[in-house]
Amino acid sequence: MNFEAKLAATSRLLEEIAREHGPAVFANSLGAEDMVLTDLIAKLKLPIGIFSLDTGRLPAETYALLQQVGERYPSHPIQVYFPDTAAVEAYVNQNGVNAFYGSVEMRKSCCHIRKIEPLKRALSGKAAWITGLRREQSPTRQDLGDREFDKDNGLMKFNPLIEWTEKEVWAYLRDNQVPYNALHDKHYPSIGCAPCTRAVSVGEDVRAGRWWWENPDSKECGLHVQQSAVSFIKKP
Numbered sequence: 001m002n003f004e005a006k007l008a009a010t011s012r013l014l015e016e017i018a019r020e021h022g023p024a025v026f027a028n029s030l031g032a033e034d035m036v037l038t039d040l041i042a043k044l045k046l047p048i049g050i051f052s053l054d055t056g057r058l059p060a061e062t063y064a065l066l067q068q069v070g071e072r073y074p075s076h077p078i079q080v081y082f083p084d085t086a087a088v089e090a091y092v093n094q095n096g097v098n099a100f101y102g103s104v105e106m107r108k109s110c111c112h113i114r115k116i117e118p119l120k121r122a123l124s125g126k127a128a129w130i131t132g133l134r135r136e137q138s139p140t141r142q143d144l145g146d147r148e149f150d151k152d153n154g155l156m157k158f159n160p161l162i163e164w165t166e167k168e169v170w171a172y173l174r175d176n177q178v179p180y181n182a183l184h185d186k187h188y189p190s191i192g193c194a195p196c197t198r199a200v201s202v203g204e205d206v207r208a209g210r211w212w213w214e215n216p217d218s219k220e221c222g223l224h225v226q227q228s229a230v231s232f233i234k235k236p
Contacts, residue, residue: 053119062191127156
């Protein structure tokens with residue numbers, strides 16, 4: 001499938017989500033893929049809400065983009081969700097401010113507090129949510145389709161860019177002059193919390209800079225890993 005066909009398919013899927021799976025929301029982490037979807041949702045004037053999770057430890061460049069997005073797309077303001085203050089305080093006071101470096105368990109515990117719990121609040125009362133996941137991003141995403149039933153959260157989950165390549169994402173951003181995170185120009189293809197993200201070298205995997213001290217097979221924060229069985233629905 002060429003780029004024009006993928007773009008048309010993505011637009012049709014977004015329109016289908018808005019038409020048949022409302023109320024729907026888009027989880028915008030302000031990465032390159034998410035800026036493609038933000039631009040498309042706004043251009044198509046779709047009734048799809050947009051939210052972002054502020055973990056409290058995001059890079060300055062991500063906050064700058066959040067402000068820029070609000071100014072560029074006033075028709076689709078981003079609703080920001082924060083982690084529970086008491087839970088963050090308890091984690092830091094009991095384990096230390098950077099305890100996530102100590103073990104996968106400590107890192108996942110931090111991600112649960114700063115991402116998973118706020119995500120559940122963001123998805124409450126919704127029928128579907130949308131992500132910017134792409135299959136080529138990670139070994140943990142190879143089996144994803146463009147839609148699945150998210151049993152953990154009890155709603156449909158859509159991945160409209162699942163078949164897109166990194167080259168196609170950047171072609172869209174540049175052709176449409178869509179704003180993006182300045183860290184991408186400093187060799188950060190995947191951007192999360194500042195302490196858990198580094199630049200990558202030429203030839204490294206696009207997610208090598210995320211939780212770089214861990215095995216690649218465990219590199220998910222939990223937002224996209226189902227604790228229960230998942231029903232995948234792949235379109236032919």
